[in-house]
Amino acid sequence: MKTHDLLAIGLMTFALFLGAGNLIFPPSLGLEAGTNLFPAMVGFLITAVGLPAFTLIVLGRISNTHNLTKPLPNWLARTFWVALFTAIGPAFGMPRAVTVAYEMGIKPFVTTDHLLLFSILFSVLTLMLAFKPGRLVDCIGKVMTPLLILMLLALALAAIFSPLDFPQSPSADYQHGAITQGLIQGYMTMDAIAAVGFGWVIIQTINAKGITAPKAVANTALKVAMIYAVLMAGCYIAMGYVGATSASVAANATNGGEILARYVAGEFGVYGQWLLAAIIIMACLTTTVGLTNACAEYYKQTFNASFSITATIVVLLTGIIANFGLEQILTVSLPAILVLCPIAIALVLAALFFPANSGVSFTYITVLLTALGFGGLDALAILGKIPPSLDIPLSHSLPLYSAHASWFLPCLAVLVFNRILTVSKKPIMHINN
Structure with missing residues (x-):
């Protein structure tokens, strides 16, 4: 593959992941971590960048994303993929991107509610860009992403050379457990599950460039993952530093979006608001285009559905659901996302331990x-549904429960145990699909 094509796919991958949520988490972490920004950011990068990059590398090794669930019964594999693409697509991920783009990119400049009109225009633009899957690299990787990087670079340089404040003392959570808090916040970006969905787009894009041999696909996916990791890590570090140096303007801010808005207003004035609006809308648009493509590509390959019809239905549902509002979307869809994320990562680990064939x-x-x-237990804890009488004992007795990752060690134990059995050539039960 030519270098400029590889770079374009890497830029496209970065843009697909870079949604508004990715821009909001680091400023909030930076403000709370203060002088402990470095250890907090190390933890954050491990889960927010490391997990997605690891997922992309594993998907490249198995060459075809279908192989991730090939050993499962057919009905179970399809249930997983349909649930995943529904959750990260029209049920949650895409409507959230539309509403966040409106809330942060348009609403500050208008006095009346224009969400319906904005969602229609945004959905139409998404569909136009996603309608030609072969042009996805050209639209996002070669045009939109460089513009987005330039906008983020302007904000990062302003924070470095003209900071509004100095990092303050860390909050209570970040005084002694900054790395742990960073790990939790990075995990909550849920980019690991997005990586499984975007894997469809990335593998197809690699194949479209004439790379189809398994080893070549694996090597290309590795390079793409590295480009993504470097760019995303740089973005997170810059946004984290923005948050750490924003205490004077965002001391009472309640979320990362508010911190970012106040910072750019203080740094650039009215031009900062326009810059932030452009960054947010561009980031959300690249995400919705990528998710539309991923959903339509899955249904095309699995059910032989028309790409254009599927993409139209996905975008139409997105526009409708977006008008219910962000809070309602989160309330209904977040539990499913929280449960799907550990399942997706567990399957990626299984694919690493055991070949699909x-x-x-x-x-x-x-x-x-x-x-x-x-x-499911972690999801209930995150949602605050575990009673205190049970929550306290679990936090003391269940490893990683407090980090909302109690699933990890049991899943790893299952895989290691079965791997030992396989290596020792003991019989393992098979279930016919």
Whole structure:
């Protein structure tokens, strides 16, 4: 593959992941971490960048994203993929991007509610850009992403050379456990589950460039993941530093979006508001285009559905659901996202331990059920549904429960145990699809 094509795919990958949520988390972390920004950011980068990059690398190694669930019974594999693409697509991920783009990019400049009109225009533009999947690299990787990077660079340089304040003392959570808090915040970006969905787009894009041999796909995916990781890490570090130096203007801010808005207003004045609006809208647009493409590509490959019809339905549902408002979208869809994320990561780990052609469906089913059970427990804890009488004992007795990752060690134990059995050539139960 030519260098400029590889770079374009890497830029496209970065843009697909860079939604408004990714810009909002780091400023909030930076403000709270203060002088402990470095250890907090190390933890954040491990889960917010490391997990998605690891997922992309594993997907490249298995060459085809279908292989991620190939050892599962057909009905279970399809249930997983449909649930995943529904959640990150029209049910949650895409409507959230539309509403965030409106709330941060348009609403500050208008006096009346124009969400309906904005969602229509935004959806039409998304569909136009996604309608030609072969042009996705040209639209996003070669045009939109460089513009987005220039906008972010302007904000980062202003924060470095003309900071509004100095980092303050860290909040209570970041005084002694900055790395742990960073790990939790990075995990909550949920980019690991997005990586599984975007894998469809990235692998297809690599194949479209004539790279189809398994080893070549794996090597290209590795390079793409590295480009994504470097760019995303740089973005997170810059936004985290913006938050750490914004105490004078955002001391009482309640979320990262508010911190970012106040910072750019203080740094650039009215021009800063326009800059922020452009960054947010551009970031959300690249995400909705990528998700539309991923959803339509899955249904095209799996059910032989028309790409254009599927994309139109996905975007139409997105526009409708977006008008219910961000809070309602989060309330209804967040539990499913929180449960799907550990399942997706567990399947990626299973694909790393066991090749898709090994037929170890028992292992895949076991690790999926383990992730479902413990991931459901973590989801209830995140949503505040665990009673204190149970929450306190669990935090003391269940490893990683306080980090909302109690699923990880049980899933790893299942995989290691089955791997030992496989290596020792002991029989493993097989379940026919």
